[in-house]
Amino acid sequence: MMVEEIVMKIKFDQLVETFEEILKSRGVKEETAHIAALNFARTSADGVYSHGVNRFPRVIEYLDKGVIDGNAEPECVFAAGALERWDGHMGLGNVNAAKAMDRACDLAKIHGIGIVAIGNTNHWMRGGDYGWQAAGRGCIGICWTNTTPNMPAWGGLEPKIGNNPLILSVPVSDGNHVVVDMAMSQFAYGKIELARMKGEMLPVPGGWDTDGNITKDPAEIEKTHRVLPVGYWKGSGLSIVLDLVAAVLSGKNSVTDIGRKYEEEVGLSQVLIAIDPEAAGTREDTDRIVKNVVDDIKASTPEKEGGSIFYPGEIEIRTRKDHMENGIPVLEEVWEKIQNLKK
Amino acid sequence: MMVEEIVMKIKFDQLVETFEEILKSRGVKEETAHIAALNFARTSADGVYSHGVNRFPRVIEYLDKGVIDGNAEPECVFAAGALERWDGHMGLGNVNAAKAMDRACDLAKIHGIGIVAIGNTNHWMRGGDYGWQAAGRGCIGICWTNTTPNMPAWGGLEPKIGNNPLILSVPVSDGNHVVVDMAMSQFAYGKIELARMKGEMLPVPGGWDTDGNITKDPAEIEKTHRVLPVGYWKGSGLSIVLDLVAAVLSGKNSVTDIGRKYEEEVGLSQVLIAIDPEAAGTREDTDRIVKNVVDDIKASTPEKEGGSIFYPGEIEIRTRKDHMENGIPVLEEVWEKIQNLKK
Numbered sequence: 001m002m003v004e005e006i007v008m009k010i011k012f013d014q015l016v017e018t019f020e021e022i023l024k025s026r027g028v029k030e031e032t033a034h035i036a037a038l039n040f041a042r043t044s045a046d047g048v049y050s051h052g053v054n055r056f057p058r059v060i061e062y063l064d065k066g067v068i069d070g071n072a073e074p075e076c077v078f079a080a081g082a083l084e085r086w087d088g089h090m091g092l093g094n095v096n097a098a099k100a101m102d103r104a105c106d107l108a109k110i111h112g113i114g115i116v117a118i119g120n121t122n123h124w125m126r127g128g129d130y131g132w133q134a135a136g137r138g139c140i141g142i143c144w145t146n147t148t149p150n151m152p153a154w155g156g157l158e159p160k161i162g163n164n165p166l167i168l169s170v171p172v173s174d175g176n177h178v179v180v181d182m183a184m185s186q187f188a189y190g191k192i193e194l195a196r197m198k199g200e201m202l203p204v205p206g207g208w209d210t211d212g213n214i215t216k217d218p219a220e221i222e223k224t225h226r227v228l229p230v231g232y233w234k235g236s237g238l239s240i241v242l243d244l245v246a247a248v249l250s251g252k253n254s255v256t257d258i259g260r261k262y263e264e265e266v267g268l269s270q271v272l273i274a275i276d277p278e279a280a281g282t283r284e285d286t287d288r289i290v291k292n293v294v295d296d297i298k299a300s301t302p303e304k305e306g307g308s309i310f311y312p313g314e315i316e317i318r319t320r321k322d323h324m325e326n327g328i329p330v331l332e333e334v335w336e337k338i339q340n341l342k343k
Numbered sequence: 344m345m346v347e348e349i350v351m352k353i354k355f356d357q358l359v360e361t362f363e364e365i366l367k368s369r370g371v372k373e374e375t376a377h378i379a380a381l382n383f384a385r386t387s388a389d390g391v392y393s394h395g396v397n398r399f400p401r402v403i404e405y406l407d408k409g410v411i412d413g414n415a416e417p418e419c420v421f422a423a424g425a426l427e428r429w430d431g432h433m434g435l436g437n438v439n440a441a442k443a444m445d446r447a448c449d450l451a452k453i454h455g456i457g458i459v460a461i462g463n464t465n466h467w468m469r470g471g472d473y474g475w476q477a478a479g480r481g482c483i484g485i486c487w488t489n490t491t492p493n494m495p496a497w498g499g500l501e502p503k504i505g506n507n508p509l510i511l512s513v514p515v516s517d518g519n520h521v522v523v524d525m526a527m528s529q530f531a532y533g534k535i536e537l538a539r540m541k542g543e544m545l546p547v548p549g550g551w552d553t554d555g556n557i558t559k560d561p562a563e564i565e566k567t568h569r570v571l572p573v574g575y576w577k578g579s580g581l582s583i584v585l586d587l588v589a590a591v592l593s594g595k596n597s598v599t600d601i602g603r604k605y606e607e608e609v610g611l612s613q614v615l616i617a618i619d620p621e622a623a624g625t626r627e628d629t630d631r632i633v634k635n636v637v638d639d640i641k642a643s644t645p646e647k648e649g650g651s652i653f654y655p656g657e658i659e660i661r662t663r664k665d666h667m668e669n670g671i672p673v674l675e676e677v678w679e680k681i682q683n684l685k686k
Binding site for chain 2: 026037078080081083084085086095110111112113114115117128140142152153154156157158160161166168169170178179180182183186204212214231232234235238240241242243244245247248249250251254255256273275276277279280282283285286289290292293296297300302304307308309310311312
């Protein structure tokens with residue numbers, strides 16, 4: 001990022017087609033390739049480049065190495081009413097998660113609430129996508145994943161816990177859903193790297209320095225690999241319990257297991273919950289309730305003159321609108337790399 | 344807290360009897376008084392004095408003023424499979440929440456997962472209690488409440504959002520469950536007050552000072568009433584969506600509504616979810632999975648020599664054991680106040 005970067009604008013459909021073609025060239029069947037391609041394209045369309053276009057080459061690398069099985073189908077291995085336990089058979093994580101959330105929504109339409117716990121799955125890319133998906137089906141979505149150990153537990157030195165992203169979404173009938181998507185670390189490693197490359201400090205403390213002090217210096221944090229949980233001891237505790245719920249309900253890997261078993265971040269456990277406000281008899285009130293809250297929050301006096309207060313998901317909605325009209329920014333270097341993945 | 348305090352040790356059963364007697368003297372019927380009394384006593388037994396013994400007089404004040412209806416029975420107003428919507432009829436918040444979580448567990452035993460959304464209810468005291476309750480029934484518990492507006496949304500000045508405590512619990516067969524109970528503010532106002540009285544700084548930043556800077560100084564935060572969300576923008580976003588889900592599913596008050604309608608923190612909305620690992624077919628694996636994770640976390644090298652790494656709920660378990668054997672510490676001043684509530 002110290003060199004000048006050339007940014008291209010690629011149309012959404014072209015991104016999808018390119019991803020599909022490359023996935024199919026690795027033997028991934030059409031339907032699976034389409035679901036995966038849409039997920040990568042939507043993620044960049046929403047401005048989360050790290051888990052969209054920029055991440056695509058690594059997933060192809062994992063397919064080529066065989067640590068992801070591009071033709072695995074997720075399978076329901078245990079069903080009891082509104083709860084299902086699935087085995088992801090080490091397939092494409094974003095496809096598995098999309099299918100699991102779709103099934104959770106089906107279950108919610110029947111039982112009011114539905115839950116799918118999936119084990120032996122892989123990185124789901126941007127977790128927020130499954131929140132938007134549930135909301136798109138008129139459901140409240142709640143989902144989380146575990147990860148490789150990448151953060152110390154509060155009071156400890158070694159990375160023992162995951163940053164385990166948690167997503168909650170609330171549907172609004174015009175499609176402008178409210179979606180929060182938060183990892184349990186204050187900053188992603190990618191954000192820390194970017195700040196270091198730009199020679200900037202982080203806006204708030206993000207980890208520990210080599211003297212054991214909490215710091216905003218990204219270069220120091222990269223040396224210690226000790227990133228800070230959101231809310232210090234609080235995010236550490238939440239991370240641990242999210243992991244336990246995912247591991248217990250899937251019957252598969254905890255963060256601890258993932259760290260011990262695999263070189264790469266694979267074999268993850270996830271929980272996908274959908275709740276249907278229709279079943280609560282409150283579907284008709286939802287838009288009014290959301291609008292009332294959102295309007296009030298946005299009417300806050302800004303801390304900084306001329307500042308704006310955003311509700312969760314609002315920035316993604318604006319970014320998406322712009323990108324769907326004007327194309328999605330892709331680094332020329334990344335786009336070339338992707339072209340070279342074609343067979 | 345600047346004067347010397349005299350601490351008494353009261354036995355758990357004596358606390359329960361005292362609370363019951365006082366509640367019954369306000370016309371609260373026996374069963375309701377018993378559930379409420381147990382909740383207050385358990386909360387102090389676990390070391391959360393602020394929402395146990397110390398909070399009891401305020402609840403009696405609210406009963407006497409009529410803002411809490413001691414004889415209201417929570418009512419299921421809409422049921423659809425695994426989801427129920429309840430009206431708390433402005434009854435005792437801890438009794439309503441205990442009954443709602445109990446029902447969520449019943450639903451989980453039938454459907455694998457169960458959810459009760461309750462509106463028109465009151466402060467549930469310590470939210471963790473409902474996590475312990477679900478775990479005591481062999482279920483994973485997930486629950487949260489909204490609150491009065493007590494925190495600014497990220498980027499804003501006025502308190503517009505709630506600190507909306509979120510609880511998750513995982514059952515372990517020996518009763519040493521894993522429970523995380525976290526408000527969306529970094530510190531409770533009570534903790535900030537205590538630090539100011541002791542003349543101490545907070546251990547990490549807790550809010551804003553009068554110059555608009557983030558600070559550890561409790562006296563400054565008390566002046567601005569601007570407390571910091573956990574993880575800055577992240578906790579702000581999570582707080583907003585937790586509130587929306589509770590308001591939408593209960594069809595009742597959001598944080599915004601509570602702030603506009605009431606002088607006191609009443610008329611709250613809550614969500615109580617239970618999930619039965621038995622329904623996932625993983626009940627037998629739960630203890631092993633939890634032990635594996637907990638052992639690994641506790642084996643971290645402590646940041647400070649001689650330090651310990653605790654898992655969520657561990658400190659409560661230790662405190663409870665000590666207090667059940669040796670009595671629960673109660674300030675003499677508070678105990679006298681409580682005796683004076685007897686009629």
